[in-house]
Amino acid sequence: MNLSHQLKEHLRTTLRNLQYPDEQIFLEIPPTPELGDRSCAVALALAKKLKLPPHQIAAAIHGSISQIESLFRKVEIAGPGYLNFFWSGSALSAVLTEILKTGESYGSSTLGAGARRLFEFVSANPTGPMNIVSARAAALGDSLVRLHQKIGFVADAEFYVNDAGRQVRLLGESVQVRVKELKGEAVAIPEGGYHGSYVIDIAKVALTEYGGDLFHDSGDLVGRWAANRIVLDQRRTLEEYGVRFNRWYFESELHENKAHLQVLEELKNAGHTYEKDGALFFKSTQFGDDEDRVIITQEGRPTYFLPDIAYHRDKALRGYAKAVDLLGPDHHGHAQRIKAAMAALGLPADFLEIIIVQQVNLLRSGQPVKMSKRAGEIISMDELLAEVGADAAKQIFLSRRWSSHLDFDIEVAKDRSEKSPVFYVQYAHARICSIFRKADQQIDFSSADFDLLTAVEEKELLRALSLFPDVVEAAALQYAPNRLNSYLAELATIYHRFYHNCRVLSDDLEQTKARLALCRAAQIVLKEGLRLLGMSAPETM
């Protein structure tokens, strides 16, 4: 159990002993170290309920908890009624010991208790290469999966491939047109078809592999073939980006299993549907949606909505306790209806959580770059990553919260990529690695005397390292990797300051040992923090 969890437990016990009403215990990190290592505003929160001055409550808690000397050396009441806790030297030594002992597992917890969570993200249509929005979603989703695994959830990543429906047929027809074009025949691209140059590339492959016979087949068939090629490309791009999915779930699988028809029967039998104007509607208004939605068209064809319901239902059938979807802002209207469908199928209200990841405005030297797959104006994710680099791009995405509409200027990103904050963090890690390369390998720092770490920079570093588990937990539960990103930048600053002012390798063997131990701990936390953000931790730079 980490320090914060122990402190919370003590506070809960104290509140019970004082017979105060139940109150959520929340620990904060004070703005400056002078105000302590952790603070708690519970006295302020209780003041309202108890109708007592916050200071009086804080004093009562203070009087009751102050005996526990092993955890903190000092508790202060400050400001309007904060309780500020200062870790004891032994508690901080224990943190250092724990980091050295547990290594990369430091910061892990069992909070999630093995509950299964499925994160679905990117799910870009297989009708063209991915763009920068997918890069943002991929960075975020990947980090959330890692963070949830870290705190004890069984978290999986999934990519849903819409390889069915009209868009795939149009893709097929667009390919057919390009094949004819390559054979010298001029044909117009169908209404709503895809104009991008990648379609020509696919047509060239079709021509060499199939000799051009492809355009005799149905658009659907050609579309499926082309979509599969595109999906392979998407997977390669994402893997180069460092993002892997546990499963690529094809919509066509659902159609083959008739899973959508099964869900349809269920909705019908439960009385959640009705016919109107020859179409079949789902009564989503009964579950909070603005209007009822068509699930079977007049022509008797299911809309995209029906298989989508089946897909999300399937997540529950596969044993996930919670499904988290990262969707783009253009799909926000979709959120309510799919949630309505989950409710109609009897799933708990919090089964499906939808995060709308806001758009990325792509700029080049301040000028907006408009993107449209159909018009063929695309700056692909591949091109972006080649220009900016995966780590620097991820840093930009993960330093913002998901609700921010962010500007991504390619030129600025290129110019600044060398100055990216991610390099600052990686550099701290590389510097530590360098020290260990220079250090005498015979030195056993596990037996170091941590009481020698008395310099301001050393104590600051210890304090920062003790925060890591709290930050990881908050970042995961709030779906906010940007918190971890800020923390790592702060930790790197503190490390660089330590590095500048405290020489590690010296003639003083005992001091060298203690500082090596501190460096190892910082190295572990920096590397693990970067890993949780999906970024690399190079040993030299």
Place this chain on the structure above:
RNA sequence: GCGCCUGUAGCUCAAUGGAUAGAGCAACGGCCUUCUAAGCCGUAGGUUCUGGGUUCGAGCCCCAGCGGGCGUACCA
């Protein structure tokens, strides 16, 4: 019209309803015979869009207004 998101330093963005609103970049001034200067130290930069409200306390919550983005299909 309605719905979702958004407005914070010159720029890009942080800040679980808490203490003195913080970083990076850009600007200016210092520090390399010492474990990596992709670093350190310092200066400057703010009416958190506006007006009300809620409360011990509001950048954050509520109401109204103004500005920006995105939706508003029997497409996916």
